[in-house]
Amino acid sequence: DAGVTQSPTHLIKTRGQQVTLRCSPKSGHDTVSWYQQALGQGPQFIFQYYEEEERQRGNFPDRFSGHQFPNYSSELNVNALLLGDSALYLCASSLGTSRTDTQYFGPGTRLTVL
């Protein structure tokens, strides 16, 4: 049973560019959440997708957007990249949107903005 997978593993971009990160949830899971983890910090919640809609959103600007496809996979898009967007981006999947549901995390995508 494949767990949560993310691509690419690493990415280097320059300021002002746009980036798309991809996530495939654990088999059977219908909910995907995205997090940003800066070096030495805990993950910060970006947003959550369920039934192809954004259900919850953290304190991130509109430059961060996402999408969920009918097969439950998801994309995170970041426009007009800033140096401060350099971080590990984690995807987590769960079955349902309850706050007590167990989330399963992928290994992350390391984004470096130069």
Next chain:
Amino acid sequence: GDSVTQMEGPVTLSEEAFLTINCTYTATGYPSLFWYVQYPGEGLQLLLKATKADDKGSNKGFEATYRKETTSFHLEKGSVQVSDSAVYFCALSGEGGSYIPTFGRGTSLIVHP
């Protein structure tokens, strides 16, 4: 808003020592509380959770008790192993309709043979 405070690391222990990693939180009502572990180069894994006051979560020899009166959820293990070396994150999900999970900054644990 909600917040989680963890003891700063790194915590350095010898194998078979007793482990405590402190975690306190600020939230309204009765949040759900979690401990996650992150091994080098990997994503986070749920270690244990507790969803109501006085609940004890446990897994792989680790335990944590949800203490409402002290707003704490300290992680303990009686005898650590080298393989327990990792970063541990305390987290909460608030009560009510808004799901926005909040994580602490993480505590690095280093266990020497």
